[in-house]
Amino acid sequence: MKYSFTSRIRYSEIGEDGNLTLPGLINYFQDCSTFQSEAIGEGVAELKKRGCAWVLSAWQIHVRRYPSLGEAVKITTWASGFKGFLGMRNFTMETEDGEMLACANSIWSYVNMETGHPVRAPKETTDAYGIDDPIDEDFGERKVKMPEADFIGEPFPVRPHNLDTNHHVNNAQFISLAGECLPKNFTVRRMRAEYKQQAHLGDVLHPLRAETENGCFISLNDEKGQPYVVVEFQ
Incomplete structure (x- = not known):
């Protein structure tokens, strides 16, 4: 429906x-x-x-x-x-x-x-x-593999405005935070994101960036280096 x-x-x-x-x-x-x-x-x-x-x-x-x-x-x-x-x-x-x-x-x-x-x-x-037919579009792979990072950003904490009613960082907030790590004037036409774990108030996000021929990857990691989310922007 x-x-x-x-x-x-x-x-x-x-x-x-x-x-x-x-x-x-x-x-x-x-x-x-x-x-x-x-x-x-x-x-x-x-x-x-x-x-x-x-x-x-x-x-x-x-x-x-x-x-x-x-x-x-x-x-x-x-x-x-x-x-x-x-x-x-x-x-x-x-x-x-x-x-x-x-x-x-x-x-x-x-x-x-x-x-x-x-x-x-x-x-x-x-x-x-209900179920309707999927859209006729090739969206690529669901899983997003982070290449070796060529830039390490400054860590930053999760703020109250990043949270939703489930008391974790909202998915759109994750994309907004990852987007702030993109090179200046980068226009996104395609985006893939894989969410790995939930982030809560006070957690610290450690951004990594890897630029490739086709776009840019951003990983927001925890203090142990495990990703909360990995995003590919093209």
Whole structure:
């Protein structure tokens, strides 16, 4: 079952170039999935009662064009499959005229928040979302392998504004933080992110960067060198 909502690009969502930023795009996608979940009775409050949450494992996003200030957009999402504790979800952002601005694939884990372990989503949950065909797009591999780093950034702590209702760093915040480590004037057209572990208030993130012929990799690691997230920007 597909779910859509419409909006206009706000001044608070644009960058210096007057266009929507990548974190802004991700927030639209995330909001769309949240709106759908709330609409079908699978929202934040219901999941909290169960002690469970959908935790993002991976993003793959392709951007054809970043919409500009005031531009009207339509955001759509749908579940494209379920397997065990995993749920696959697609997204699109289009103009009023149907121009495809961006599309994405995402992989989520249904997690028992008390144990921290993934569990199979209830049948009534998967039935409520339904399944539609996946978007016809080659998003590449889900796993993101970090090359040898050629730059080590200054560590920084997780701040309260980085957290979401699950009390860990929100997935869009991770991408925003990783994006701050990119070379100046780097325009992202494709992005892959693999989330490895959760980060909480007070955790310290240690950024590593590796520039390649095709783009740039950023890994935000813990104090032991284990990644919270690895992101490839192209």
